[in-house]
Amino acid sequence: MRLSDLVDLTADAAFVVGAGQRILAINEAARNLIGIPEDQILGRACDELMGRGLPGGQCLCQTIDCPVYDALLRREPVPLPWAEWQTHDGHRVPISGSVIAAPSSEAGGEVALVTIHVRGVTTPANATLNIRLLGPVALLADGIPLPMPPRRRVIELLAYLAFAGPGGAQRDRIAEDLWPEESIDLSGPRLRVLLHGLRQLLASAGLEPPLRRQGTLYVLDESPALRIDAVEFEVRAHAALRAVDGLDSPSAIEEALALYQGDFAAGEDFGAWAAVHHRRLRRLYHDLLARAAVSFAVRGAIERSVECCERALQSDPLQEQFQVALITYYGHLGRHADARRQYEDYRRILASEVGVQPSAAVERSLMEAIAAT
Numbered sequence: 001m002r003l004s005d006l007v008d009l010t011a012d013a014a015f016v017v018g019a020g021q022r023i024l025a026i027n028e029a030a031r032n033l034i035g036i037p038e039d040q041i042l043g044r045a046c047d048e049l050m051g052r053g054l055p056g057g058q059c060l061c062q063t064i065d066c067p068v069y070d071a072l073l074r075r076e077p078v079p080l081p082w083a084e085w086q087t088h089d090g091h092r093v094p095i096s097g098s099v100i101a102a103p104s105s106e107a108g109g110e111v112a113l114v115t116i117h118v119r120g121v122t123t124p125a126n127a128t129l130n131i132r133l134l135g136p137v138a139l140l141a142d143g144i145p146l147p148m149p150p151r152r153r154v155i156e157l158l159a160y161l162a163f164a165g166p167g168g169a170q171r172d173r174i175a176e177d178l179w180p181e182e183s184i185d186l187s188g189p190r191l192r193v194l195l196h197g198l199r200q201l202l203a204s205a206g207l208e209p210p211l212r213r214q215g216t217l218y219v220l221d222e223s224p225a226l227r228i229d230a231v232e233f234e235v236r237a238h239a240a241l242r243a244v245d246g247l248d249s250p251s252a253i254e255e256a257l258a259l260y261q262g263d264f265a266a267g268e269d270f271g272a273w274a275a276v277h278h279r280r281l282r283r284l285y286h287d288l289l290a291r292a293a294v295s296f297a298v299r300g301a302i303e304r305s306v307e308c309c310e311r312a313l314q315s316d317p318l319q320e321q322f323q324v325a326l327i328t329y330y331g332h333l334g335r336h337a338d339a340r341r342q343y344e345d346y347r348r349i350l351a352s353e354v355g356v357q358p359s360a361a362v363e364r365s366l367m368e369a370i371a372a373t
Contacts, residue, residue: 015041020045021045023041025042046114068099070099078098080116098196128142129202132261154197157195158228162230163230163277164219166222178190239252289311289322290312292308339369
């Protein structure tokens, strides 16, 4: 891997350290943080930069126990402690970081990638971190929106580990799923950078250590202070479908439906691994809406049944069961024009999307709806 590729793995400040603890490459974020030109940085000993702190304060680099040496020796990430950094213009900012070993043919062996994280937003102690993955992705601490991490793939890694459950996920499998086209030499360092970013994200809400490593296995532990809507929705949906027998109260279903604000990771460029979760969650969503529609209809709340069908068809207009049900409910309400309009809309969608005509079941439901009094 080229040195320039290594420092570009992260949007955080980063630089590469080689033999003799000399700085070989640096990215723009690190140059801006340090505040001096690149030609005055390259070739310098890393402890000249990592050792910078405030007089009498804790430095990021402890030279007695060199984190660069440790990372290269142990071949695993070495965290850097939180410290206070004095910028070139006199400001003080809290920073932390990590050091990971990475191969580099350009440097003729292994080098150390040092990333520095600047804490920008401080969340309240013991805050609850809400990760919204259903619909537009968002982060909230006690309801307060947080900025997204510089690398959006940190959220993808969080979702991946959350769905892996208490059994966790193997390092090689994670790298293979997140970077299926990359070699292990490229995906390995990228995964280490993302793991560091995820730890920083969780630590920002006081959630430490919810991410643990067991050999080559990574596990995201459950925590009452960490809520992930997609995981919570799945748990609530299964519980509601088991608890509701036929025509029982739909309250449990409505609570689960309230969590579904859109499809899984809508608008995000997650890898192919996410497709199976997308389909499973949407199928659960439709199962809940179908059960709720029947329950409302039995209680005479046909308008609520109509709302359930319309909601399902907004996410997937090709769901024939909801097309049939909606036309039928329009008939019960005496809304014959709406029933015929729904039929025509569905017919056009079928013709344009899959090139077929509505089934006999749809034709029959339309005739019954028009005939209903």
